[in-house]
Amino acid sequence: MSDHKNSAVTEAAAIRLENVEKTYAARGDNGAVTALHSVDLAVPEGNILGVIGKSGAGKSTLIRLVNGLERPTTGRVIVHGTDIAALSERDLRDQRRSIGMIFQHFNLLSRRTAFNNVALPLEIAGLSKAEIRKRVLPLLDLVGLADKADRYPAELSGGQKQRVGIARALATNPRVLLSDEATSALDPETTAQILALLKKVNAELNLTVLLITHEMSVIKAVADRVAVIDGGRIVEDGETYDVFTHPRHATTRRFVSELTGTALPDHLLARIGPIPAPDKRALIQLTFKGEGANQPWLSILTRKLDMDLGIIQAKVDHIAGKPFGTLVVSAAAGRDQLVALQREAATLGLETEVLGYA
Numbered sequence: 063m064s065d066h067k068n069s070a071v072t073e074a075a076a077i078r079l080e081n082v083e084k085t086y087a088a089r090g091d092n093g094a095v096t097a098l099h100s101v102d103l104a105v106p107e108g109n110i111l112g113v114i115g116k117s118g119a120g121k122s123t124l125i126r127l128v129n130g131l132e133r134p135t136t137g138r139v140i141v142h143g144t145d146i147a148a149l150s151e152r153d154l155r156d157q158r159r160s161i162g163m164i165f166q167h168f169n170l171l172s173r174r175t176a177f178n179n180v181a182l183p184l185e186i187a188g189l190s191k192a193e194i195r196k197r198v199l200p201l202l203d204l205v206g207l208a209d210k211a212d213r214y215p216a217e218l219s220g221g222q223k224q225r226v227g228i229a230r231a232l233a234t235n236p237r238v239l240l241s242d243e244a245t246s247a248l249d250p251e252t253t254a255q256i257l258a259l260l261k262k263v264n265a266e267l268n269l270t271v272l273l274i275t276h277e278m279s280v281i282k283a284v285a286d287r288v289a290v291i292d293g294g295r296i297v298e299d300g301e302t303y304d305v306f307t308h309p310r311h312a313t314t315r316r317f318v319s320e321l322t323g324t325a326l327p328d329h330l331l332a333r334i335g336p337i338p339a340p341d342k343r344a345l346i347q348l349t350f351k352g353e354g355a356n357q358p359w360l361s362i363l364t365r366k367l368d369m370d371l372g373i374i375q376a377k378v379d380h381i382a383g384k385p386f387g388t389l390v391v392s393a394a395a396g397r398d399q400l401v402a403l404q405r406e407a408a409t410l411g412l413e414t415e416v417l418g419y420a
């Protein structure tokens with residue numbers, strides 16, 4: 063993370079939710095639902111913050127509060143100093159021009175070309191045809207669609223449609239962009255391209271981005287900061303790398319296990335037990351992070367401890383550009399050797415856990 067972004071954390075937040083509760087009133091046979099409970103969340107100016115949670119966790123409710131489509135039952139939602147819930151409908155319409163939004167299913171108008179979809183918010187804002195042209199063409203260029211201005215949505219791929227969605231969201235020069243599962247309908251390669259585009263507009267326009275997703279891959283690709291939401295509560299938040307390398311809450315751990323993928327193969331799971339035995343090998347999980355990941359620590363360990371380590375499973379990933387991985391090794395080691403291994407590993411900045419014996 064750049065210095066600029068670190069310093070932004072201490073600066074005024076572009077978006078702030080203060081002690082927000084949202085309860086949907088009972089309707090018919092359905093009782094009231096509290097979708098968000100005492101949520102506090104701040105998105106520093108110029109940051110990309112990702113909110114990750116399972117279906118029903120309250121993500122859509124949270125994002126709808128920020129653009130004023132819902133009002134909090136209690137608490138405040140402040141965007142660039144303005145309390146969204148306190149605005150009249152008319153002021154809210156003005157405020158929405160400074161908040162762009164992109165959607166899972168793009169929400170383009172099928173009877174309008176790419177150009178005219180991007181032009182729509184500008185027409186509503188009352189700009190002249192010439193002003194609109196001057197604004198739309200560079201935006202289509204920015205999102206890589208300069209040659210598709212006259213195409214209709216049906217003639218565009220999913221990724222291209224989302225590019226139009228991004229250009230449209232940026233048309234009114236917003237300072238904040240909200241992304242509602244914007245890549246969930248796209249294949250992995252297109253997802254990566256759209257996320258790269260989001261990072262580009264974030265950096266070039268100093269745009270603050272709040273995105274919601276249920277996918278860890280989205281968070282690790284773009285989010286400077288992450289908030290994990292579960293049952294309407296933010297259970298953990300902070301810088302993405304810190305949260306995912308030191309997960310404290312069970313929900314965060316579940317998301318992280320998608321990354322580290324340390325589920326052992328079935329044949330080992332069937333045999334693994336907590337008690338050492340002469341005919342069994344210890345299974346040890348080593349977790350490596352950041353700078354420490356780049357040193358040749360596996361050979362350092364085997365040499366220093368004169369111990370043969372068999373590799374059972376290994377996975378290295380990158381979060382916010384920094385390596386993070388796990389390795390499961392097996393060793394014919396007694397208690398003293400395991401203690402020595404754990405001590406040496408700690409001096410190399412690795413975390414260890416004896417998973418059992420098999």
Ligand SMILES: Nc1ncnc2c1ncn2[C@@H]1O[C@H](COP(=O)(O)OP(=O)(O)OP(=O)(O)O)[C@@H](O)[C@H]1O
Pocket residue numbers: 086087095096097115116117118119120121122123124276
């Ligand atoms: N308009 C509504 N009226 C009543 N209950 C609602 C309404 N909108 C959402 N809820 C309820 O609030 C809770 C949170 O829903 P929300 O849509 O915010 O979750 P989500 O994390 O976005 O889920 P998904 O990923 O499935 O869209 C759910 O229990 C949902 O049923």
